[in-house]
Amino acid sequence: xxxxxxxxxxxxTMEEGTLAKWLVKVGDKVSSGDIMAEIExxxxxxxxxxxxxGTVVSISVAEGTEGVKVGTVIAxxxxxxxxxxxxxxxxxxxxxAAPAPAPVAALxxxxAAPAPVPPAAPIVAAPAVAAADRVVxxxxxxxxxxxxxxxxxxxxxxxxxxxxxxxxxxGAAPAAIAQATSxAAPAPVATPAPAVVAAAPAAPFSSDIxxxxxxxxxxxxxxxxxxxxxKATVPHYYLTVDxxxxxxxxxxxxxxxxxxxxxVRLSVNDLLIKALxxxxxxxxxxxxxxxxxxxxxxxxxxVAVAVSIPGGLITPIVTGxxxxxxxxxxxxxxxxxxxxxxxxxxxxxxQGGTASLSNLGxxxxxxxxxxxxxxxxxxxxxxxxxxxxxxxxxALGIATVMSATGSFDHRAIDGAEGAQLMQAFKSLIEAPLxxxx
Amino acid sequence: xxxxxxxxxxxSGPGGYVAAIRASQLGLKVGIVERELLGGICLNWGxxxxxxxLRSAEVFHQMKQAASYGLAADNxxxxxxxxxxxxxxxxxxxxQGVTHLMKKNRITxxxxxxxLKGADKVEVTGEKGTEVISAKHIIIATGARARDLPFAKAxxxxxxxxxxxxxxxxxxxxxxxxxxxxxxxxxxxxxxxxGADVTVVEMMDRIVPVEDAxxxxxxxxxLKKQGMTILTGAGVQSIAVSxxxxxxxxxxxxxxxxxxxxxxxxxxxGILPNVENIGLEDLGIEPDKRFHIKADAxxxxxxxxxxxxxxxxxxxxxxxxxxxxxxxxxxxIAQALGxxxxxxxxxxxxxxxxxxxxxxxxxxxxxxxxKAKEAGYELKVGTFPFMGNGKAIALGQAExxxxxxxxxxxxxxxxxxxxxxxxxxxxxxxxVGKTLETTEAELMHTVFAHPTLSEMMHESVLxxxxxxxxx
Numbered sequence: 001x002x003x004x005x006x007x008x009x010x011x012x013t014m015e016e017g018t019l020a021k022w023l024v025k026v027g028d029k030v031s032s033g034d035i036m037a038e039i040e041x042x043x044x045x046x047x048x049x050x051x052x053x054g055t056v057v058s059i060s061v062a063e064g065t066e067g068v069k070v071g072t073v074i075a076x077x078x079x080x081x082x083x084x085x086x087x088x089x090x091x092x093x094x095x096x097a098a099p100a101p102a103p104v105a106a107l108x109x110x111x112a113a114p115a116p117v118p119p120a121a122p123i124v125a126a127p128a129v130a131a132a133d134r135v136v137x138x139x140x141x142x143x144x145x146x147x148x149x150x151x152x153x154x155x156x157x158x159x160x161x162x163x164x165x166x167x168x169x170x171g172a173a174p175a176a177i178a179q180a181t182s183x184a185a186p187a188p189v190a191t192p193a194p195a196v197v198a199a200a201p202a203a204p205f206s207s208d209i210x211x212x213x214x215x216x217x218x219x220x221x222x223x224x225x226x227x228x229x230x231k232a233t234v235p236h237y238y239l240t241v242d243x244x245x246x247x248x249x250x251x252x253x254x255x256x257x258x259x260x261x262x263x264v265r266l267s268v269n270d271l272l273i274k275a276l277x278x279x280x281x282x283x284x285x286x287x288x289x290x291x292x293x294x295x296x297x298x299x300x301x302x303v304a305v306a307v308s309i310p311g312g313l314i315t316p317i318v319t320g321x322x323x324x325x326x327x328x329x330x331x332x333x334x335x336x337x338x339x340x341x342x343x344x345x346x347x348x349x350x351q352g353g354t355a356s357l358s359n360l361g362x363x364x365x366x367x368x369x370x371x372x373x374x375x376x377x378x379x380x381x382x383x384x385x386x387x388x389x390x391x392x393x394x395a396l397g398i399a400t401v402m403s404a405t406g407s408f409d410h411r412a413i414d415g416a417e418g419a420q421l422m423q424a425f426k427s428l429i430e431a432p433l434x435x436x437x
Numbered sequence: 438x439x440x441x442x443x444x445x446x447x448x449s450g451p452g453g454y455v456a457a458i459r460a461s462q463l464g465l466k467v468g469i470v471e472r473e474l475l476g477g478i479c480l481n482w483g484x485x486x487x488x489x490x491l492r493s494a495e496v497f498h499q500m501k502q503a504a505s506y507g508l509a510a511d512n513x514x515x516x517x518x519x520x521x522x523x524x525x526x527x528x529x530x531x532x533q534g535v536t537h538l539m540k541k542n543r544i545t546x547x548x549x550x551x552x553l554k555g556a557d558k559v560e561v562t563g564e565k566g567t568e569v570i571s572a573k574h575i576i577i578a579t580g581a582r583a584r585d586l587p588f589a590k591a592x593x594x595x596x597x598x599x600x601x602x603x604x605x606x607x608x609x610x611x612x613x614x615x616x617x618x619x620x621x622x623x624x625x626x627x628x629x630x631x632g633a634d635v636t637v638v639e640m641m642d643r644i645v646p647v648e649d650a651x652x653x654x655x656x657x658x659x660l661k662k663q664g665m666t667i668l669t670g671a672g673v674q675s676i677a678v679s680x681x682x683x684x685x686x687x688x689x690x691x692x693x694x695x696x697x698x699x700x701x702x703x704x705x706x707g708i709l710p711n712v713e714n715i716g717l718e719d720l721g722i723e724p725d726k727r728f729h730i731k732a733d734a735x736x737x738x739x740x741x742x743x744x745x746x747x748x749x750x751x752x753x754x755x756x757x758x759x760x761x762x763x764x765x766x767x768x769x770i771a772q773a774l775g776x777x778x779x780x781x782x783x784x785x786x787x788x789x790x791x792x793x794x795x796x797x798x799x800x801x802x803x804x805x806x807x808k809a810k811e812a813g814y815e816l817k818v819g820t821f822p823f824m825g826n827g828k829a830i831a832l833g834q835a836e837x838x839x840x841x842x843x844x845x846x847x848x849x850x851x852x853x854x855x856x857x858x859x860x861x862x863x864x865x866x867x868x869v870g871k872t873l874e875t876t877e878a879e880l881m882h883t884v885f886a887h888p889t890l891s892e893m894m895h896e897s898v899l900x901x902x903x904x905x906x907x908x
Binding site for chain 2: 008139140160165
């Protein structure tokens with residue numbers, strides 16, 4: 001029996017993905033563990049391994065195809081023991097592959113040729129073609145969308161067959177509650193990802209200026225959606241402190257000297273991750289998530305670190321940053337950062353976190369305000385450390401100073417609570433021995 | 438050792454047997470454990486046999502009205518034993534139906550009492566002895582039973598639960614019904630039609646308290662007109678049983694305490710989940726504050742691999758809610774076992790209809806007008822009376838109304854509330870609409886057949902927007 005290979009769900013909430021690349025072609029033998037394809041989800045590109053042994057008989061979804069629903073048959077494998085392995089499709093494959101160098105073109109005939117339709121029933125075949133651009137939404141969802149000016153084309157439906165329902169238009173907050181209060185959930189069951197309203201209709205652009213339209217990647221769409229949602233639904237406020245870095249730089253130099261034998265080199269950012277993790281525990285009112293009808297206070301600080309990668313950014317998470325040693329954080333970041341750049345992070349490695357850290361200091365940015373990444377309650381924006389005139393013991397001197405700005409979700413964290421976090425963060429950096437204690 | 442089953446369902450009521458069939462349809466190997474009768478309470482001692490009783494009562498009631506239809510029916514009388522026999526026959530037929538369904542779906546039935554021995558094992562003790570069966574997943578669907586009153590323990594002689602009332606040892610002459618939820622009111626209606634002198638005592642300030650206040654008021658008036666005594670805001674303080682009957686001390690709304698004699702008492706004050714002695718404590722499965730098993734929207738308990746559905750979890754405690762939960766849990770389990778083609782969708786509790794088969798019948802879905810107001814909606818409410826419907830008048834059943842509640846802002850159908858002939862069948866029209874997230878516009882644009890009772894559903898929507906035609 002040939003085995004049908006279906007689009008896998010590579011993360012608990014994945015509903016569809018892009019078949020980025022085929023690494024096998026029709027006729028190839030695969031065995032369990034072979035990488036068959038690369039599949040791009042909203043944030044990462046993942047390798048898809050073969051589970052069964054056999055020969056690729058057909059490939060039914062061309063590479064580069066977007067929006068392939070989980071469960072769609074993407075290829076067929078015939079097992080070794082299949083006496084009937086050279087099925088018509090397999091026999092046909094070399095013929096198909098030969099003339100066409102472009103893989104997409106080669107695949108097309110395979111897709112188009114299902115079981116032959118008896119000529120007696122020509123009507124049956126017709127309804128297979130559906131209008132692909134039709135938005136399927138409930139009457140109520142349509143009306144709410146019209147009233148709120150939401151573009152239904154940008155909303156992901158969670159109803160049967162992806163139908164957009166009222167709940168899909170209700171923003172992210174309900175989804176956050178569901179996550180936070182569900183009973184110690186084992187493997188997530190829900191297929192529908194908590195759908196989130198995308199940006200209002202795109203702003204018009206001047207088409208009289210020469211331009212190039214760049215198709216949005218899954219990641220770019222997710223960034224657009226999540227950050228629009230964050231700015232639209234989370235009431236942000238910002239607190240900035242100037243922090244003297246001299247003691248931290250000195251400690252780093254000493255640590256690096258001591259760790260040189262191990263080949264470990266800590267960055268300032270590694271120390272800042274530790275400082276933020278520890279500050280979140282010292283100021284627990286800021287280590288929270290707003291979950292609609294509950295405030296979730298975390299007893300561990302998982303710091304998500306914004307990492308710029310080709311085509312966007314991703315926030316790998318240093319779990320338990322409050323208790324990890326700085327060298328462990330350095331190791332984590334080296335590993336996560338490298339895999340993030342390669343698009344190989346697993347979903348759980350970039351989803352979650354209790355707060356974020358974003359550092360643009362290396363570009364000479366003096367100070368900036370970052371956008372909160374819900375359901376996290378805060379994000380710390382780090383500016384450049386620079387020598388500045390500084391009053392030390394009532395005399396004007398020179399110190400290395402950086403500005404750090406926390407963005408806080410006012411629904412969950414009040415001004416004084418945010419300020420306590422900033423204070424703790426500043427103290428830990430200015431008197432950094434506590435970071436290694 | 439490999440598990441015998443993919444799924445074991447504990448309990449074969451409308452939640453359990455439907456879950457088992459759905460799981461089997463999805464290719465799972467399923468075993469079901471039942472300690473008594475396949476089909477559970479619903480089919481053997483609940484929904485179905487009561488409907489059989491109430492149908493007899495309805496026909497009897499119509500026979501008494503024969504003259505109003507131009508017919509003569511003399512010397513009509515009810516034979517309670519024959520009525521009960523018919524009801525038992527219906528239950529038996531359906532019980533055999535479930536036996537057949539289990540066979541057809543290749544579901545193995547283990548008759549006996551099941552106790553969980555871990556998240557993947559059930560020990561079944563039956564007539565043939567004790568066996569331990571294992572599965573990757575277990576669904577608890579053990580249902581519920583009638584709640585007792587501490588001072589009025591059911592004895593089956595003078596003090597009855599629904600179960601005794603279904604197979605009465607004799608016809609009550611003067612009946613006290615404690616509780617006016619669906620079960621209490623249905624039996625009150627049945628025995629009232631059959632000729633008993635019925636008194637209903639309800640603690641809340643109105644009968645059928647979960648329904649819309651207008652429906653409660655209408656029903657109270659209709660039942661009183663049929664000769665029933667209804668005491669709301671009242672409580673039964675004590676019951677003394679004697680050879681010939683019971684003496685009940687009732688405290689009325691105005692605090693006046695009276696003592697009255699009754700031949701029998703039906704206690705219908707709610708349910709208790711069947712969660713004891715099935716191994717839940719040892720597994721660490723958490724109950725909620727009303728002792729029901731805590732489960733999420735897919736039926737997952739706090740113990741991985743153990744699921745719960747129906748009356749043993751949060752309400753509403755209705756058979757169709759249990760069945761639907763069974764389907765969702767079965768699909769979620771199939772997905773957990775690797776089926777990527779099944780996509781379970783959680784149920785919206787506001788789309789679960791409720792039906793009470795007294796006469797006039799009561800049916801509803803969604804928010805009552807008061808609840809909708811409480812939730813902060815600005816409302817459009819329409820009401821249409823049976824008196825304005827040609828079919829209702831032709832049927833000689835022009836008693837009742839249909840009320841619809843809309844969100845004025847979005848046109849969302851928030852709730853529908855009906856009382857009158859056949860409304861338990863009519864409600865489904867609104868339930869489909871609500872599930873599809875209809876607004877008033879689609880309902881207004883729907884063509885309703887003439888002459889039908891369902892035209893009132895159209896008129897009620899039109900009335901909410903000041904456009905009713907026949908009023």
